[in-house]
Protein backbone atom coordinates (compact mmCIF):
# COMPACT_ATOMS: atom_id res chain seq x y z
CA UNK A 1 0.00 0.00 0.00
CA UNK A 2 2.88 2.35 -0.88
CA UNK A 3 1.89 6.03 -1.12
CA UNK A 4 -1.72 5.36 -0.30
CA UNK A 5 -3.37 8.66 0.59
CA UNK A 6 -6.51 6.99 1.97
CA UNK A 7 -7.35 8.00 5.53
CA UNK A 8 -5.09 6.37 8.15
CA UNK A 9 -8.04 4.55 9.74
CA UNK A 10 -8.91 3.04 6.34
CA UNK A 11 -5.30 1.99 5.72
CA UNK A 12 -5.08 0.48 9.21
CA UNK A 13 -8.31 -1.52 8.76
CA UNK A 14 -7.01 -2.78 5.40
CA UNK A 15 -3.71 -3.74 7.06
CA UNK A 16 -5.57 -5.70 9.77
CA UNK A 17 -7.59 -7.49 7.09
CA UNK A 18 -4.53 -8.40 5.03
CA UNK A 19 -2.73 -9.82 8.07
CA UNK A 20 -5.77 -11.80 9.24
CA UNK A 21 -6.20 -9.61 12.33
CA UNK A 22 -9.73 -8.26 11.82
CA UNK A 23 -11.97 -9.65 14.54
CA UNK A 24 -14.61 -11.21 12.35
CA UNK A 25 -17.33 -13.25 14.04
CA UNK A 26 -15.91 -16.63 12.98
CA UNK A 27 -12.65 -15.82 14.76
CA UNK A 28 -14.44 -14.70 17.93
CA UNK A 29 -16.50 -17.93 17.95
CA UNK A 30 -13.29 -19.99 17.61
CA UNK A 31 -12.04 -18.22 20.73
CA UNK A 32 -15.16 -19.38 22.59
CA UNK A 33 -17.40 -16.33 22.40
CA UNK A 34 -21.09 -17.12 22.15
CA UNK A 35 -22.34 -14.64 19.59
CA UNK A 36 -24.61 -14.62 16.57
CA UNK A 37 -22.57 -16.12 13.71
CA UNK A 38 -24.63 -14.43 10.98
CA UNK A 39 -23.25 -11.63 8.83
CA UNK A 40 -25.01 -8.44 9.97
CA UNK A 41 -24.98 -7.01 6.44
CA UNK A 42 -27.06 -9.69 4.69
CA UNK A 43 -28.24 -11.78 7.70
CA UNK A 44 -28.00 -14.91 5.52
CA UNK A 45 -24.56 -16.45 5.93
CA UNK A 46 -21.92 -16.89 8.60
CA UNK A 47 -19.51 -14.00 8.88
CA UNK A 48 -15.95 -14.70 7.76
CA UNK A 49 -13.56 -12.29 6.08
CA UNK A 50 -14.19 -14.08 2.77
CA UNK A 51 -17.93 -13.73 3.15
CA UNK A 52 -17.83 -10.12 4.32
CA UNK A 53 -15.51 -8.79 1.63
CA UNK A 54 -16.08 -11.20 -1.28
CA UNK A 55 -19.43 -13.03 -1.18
CA UNK A 56 -21.82 -10.86 0.81
CA UNK A 57 -24.59 -9.49 -1.43
CA UNK A 58 -24.59 -6.17 0.42
CA UNK A 59 -20.83 -5.69 0.03
CA UNK A 60 -21.03 -6.85 -3.60
CA UNK A 61 -23.37 -3.97 -4.41
CA UNK A 62 -20.77 -1.52 -3.09
CA UNK A 63 -17.96 -3.18 -5.07
CA UNK A 64 -20.10 -3.08 -8.23
CA UNK A 65 -20.68 0.65 -7.73
CA UNK A 66 -16.93 1.13 -7.32
CA UNK A 67 -16.45 -0.92 -10.52
CA UNK A 68 -18.69 1.53 -12.33
CA UNK A 69 -16.95 4.64 -11.04
CA UNK A 70 -13.39 3.42 -11.48
CA UNK A 71 -11.60 0.67 -13.36
CA UNK A 72 -11.86 -1.65 -10.35
CA UNK A 73 -13.19 -5.02 -11.50
CA UNK A 74 -14.17 -6.91 -8.39
CA UNK A 75 -17.29 -8.59 -9.71
CA UNK A 76 -15.54 -11.66 -11.16
CA UNK A 77 -13.84 -12.60 -7.87
CA UNK A 78 -15.16 -15.64 -6.02
CA UNK A 79 -12.55 -16.59 -3.38
CA UNK A 80 -10.42 -14.81 -0.78
CA UNK A 81 -7.21 -15.84 -2.58
CA UNK A 82 -8.50 -14.33 -5.82
CA UNK A 83 -9.42 -11.19 -3.91
CA UNK A 84 -5.85 -10.97 -2.51
CA UNK A 85 -4.25 -11.58 -5.93
CA UNK A 86 -6.52 -8.93 -7.46
CA UNK A 87 -5.66 -6.40 -4.74
CA UNK A 88 -1.90 -6.99 -5.00
CA UNK A 89 -1.89 -6.86 -8.80
CA UNK A 90 -3.82 -3.58 -8.90
CA UNK A 91 -1.83 -1.88 -6.11
CA UNK A 92 1.55 -2.32 -7.75
CA UNK A 93 3.51 0.73 -8.82
CA UNK A 94 2.69 4.42 -8.76
CA UNK A 95 0.60 4.69 -11.89
CA UNK A 96 -2.53 6.80 -11.85
CA UNK A 97 -4.63 3.61 -11.88
CA UNK A 98 -2.73 2.12 -8.94
CA UNK A 99 -3.15 5.32 -6.92
CA UNK A 100 -6.87 5.40 -7.50
CA UNK A 101 -7.16 1.71 -6.75
CA UNK A 102 -5.31 1.93 -3.42
CA UNK A 103 -7.46 4.80 -2.18
CA UNK A 104 -10.80 3.36 -3.28
CA UNK A 105 -9.91 -0.16 -2.14
CA UNK A 106 -8.90 0.92 1.39
CA UNK A 107 -11.89 3.22 1.78
CA UNK A 108 -14.27 0.49 0.57
CA UNK A 109 -12.84 -2.07 3.00
CA UNK A 110 -13.15 0.48 5.81
CA UNK A 111 -16.72 1.43 4.86
CA UNK A 112 -17.88 -2.21 4.76
CA UNK A 113 -16.22 -2.94 8.11
CA UNK A 114 -17.68 0.17 9.75
CA UNK A 115 -21.18 -0.59 8.48
CA UNK A 116 -20.82 -4.09 9.94
CA UNK A 117 -19.74 -2.56 13.30
CA UNK A 118 -22.56 -0.01 13.33
CA UNK A 119 -25.10 -2.78 12.82
CA UNK A 120 -23.67 -4.92 15.63
CA UNK A 121 -22.83 -2.30 18.22
CA UNK A 122 -25.19 0.59 17.49
CA UNK A 123 -28.12 -1.33 16.02
CA UNK A 124 -28.49 1.02 13.09
CA UNK A 125 -28.08 0.33 9.42
CA UNK A 126 -27.76 2.13 6.12
CA UNK A 127 -28.50 1.20 2.53
CA UNK A 128 -25.50 0.25 0.41
CA UNK A 129 -26.21 3.27 -1.84
CA UNK A 130 -25.42 5.63 1.06
CA UNK A 131 -22.17 3.82 1.77
CA UNK A 132 -21.08 3.97 -1.87
CA UNK A 133 -21.90 7.66 -2.06
CA UNK A 134 -19.97 8.35 1.15
CA UNK A 135 -16.88 6.62 -0.27
CA UNK A 136 -17.12 8.80 -3.37
CA UNK A 137 -17.47 11.98 -1.27
CA UNK A 138 -14.48 11.10 0.90
CA UNK A 139 -12.50 10.31 -2.23
CA UNK A 140 -13.30 13.52 -4.08
CA UNK A 141 -13.40 16.01 -1.22
CA UNK A 142 -10.70 14.72 1.15
CA UNK A 143 -8.33 12.39 -0.61
CA UNK A 144 -8.01 13.30 -4.26
CA UNK A 145 -6.67 16.82 -3.60
CA UNK A 146 -3.78 15.16 -1.66
CA UNK A 147 -2.85 12.75 -4.42
CA UNK A 148 -1.10 13.32 -7.73
CA UNK A 149 -3.87 11.69 -9.69
CA UNK A 150 -4.82 13.66 -12.78
CA UNK A 151 -7.60 16.20 -12.52
CA UNK A 152 -9.49 14.28 -15.20
CA UNK A 153 -10.46 11.66 -12.62
CA UNK A 154 -11.36 14.37 -10.13
CA UNK A 155 -13.70 15.79 -12.72
CA UNK A 156 -15.33 12.46 -13.54
CA UNK A 157 -16.02 11.77 -9.87
CA UNK A 158 -17.37 15.29 -9.40
CA UNK A 159 -19.78 14.72 -12.27
CA UNK A 160 -20.90 11.46 -10.60
CA UNK A 161 -21.60 13.30 -7.37
CA UNK A 162 -23.56 16.19 -8.79
CA UNK A 163 -25.55 13.96 -11.14
CA UNK A 164 -29.13 13.20 -10.09
CA UNK A 165 -29.34 10.23 -7.76
CA UNK A 166 -31.57 8.47 -10.27
CA UNK A 167 -28.66 8.50 -12.72
CA UNK A 168 -26.11 7.60 -10.06
CA UNK A 169 -27.86 4.64 -8.55
CA UNK A 170 -29.90 3.25 -11.38
Ligand SMILES: [Zn+2]
Nearest residue numbers: 039041042056
Ligand atom coordinates in the same frame (compact mmCIF):
# COMPACT_ATOMS: atom_id res chain seq x y z
ZN1 LIG B 1 -23.36 -10.96 4.34
